[in-house]
Amino acid sequence: MDYKDRKAMPLFPISIVSELTELSARQIRYYEEKKLVTPLRSEGNRRLFSFYDVDRLIEIKRLIDEGVNLAGIKQVLKLRENQVQESQAKSQSEHKDYKKDLSEKELHQLLRRELLESGYLNKTSINQGDLSRFYH
DNA sequence: CTTCTGACA
């Protein structure tokens, strides 16, 4: 029948997504190539983006504007997914506190650790802006 | 007419 998640339903072509995200089609295709987003394809091989994809791209757009490079964005996106998983697991099992939710402090610590692991603080420095807000 | 991939600057 209909899709598992309405937000994962393949709906819009790249032109619409481009307007919604204020990203050029070129950029969107490039980010897909870098696996930051994975839109489905129509029978004619046309990309079909879901609300979920659009949200991700808007998030990417925001980070790009802040001067974060792709390596850094991948880290942030990875965290965002962890948050989604956390909230899903949370609503599914309202049991004990096995799947505890992350506090803001824990979230920042996790992000800082991931960023450091990816070696983002090397000489190249993935960000030109303020990622400092993430590791208060 | 819109999108796609590959390629060049």
Add this chain to the structure above:
DNA sequence: TGTCAGTA
């Protein structure tokens, strides 16, 4: 990244 080519 923008843009152009040649398709589907």
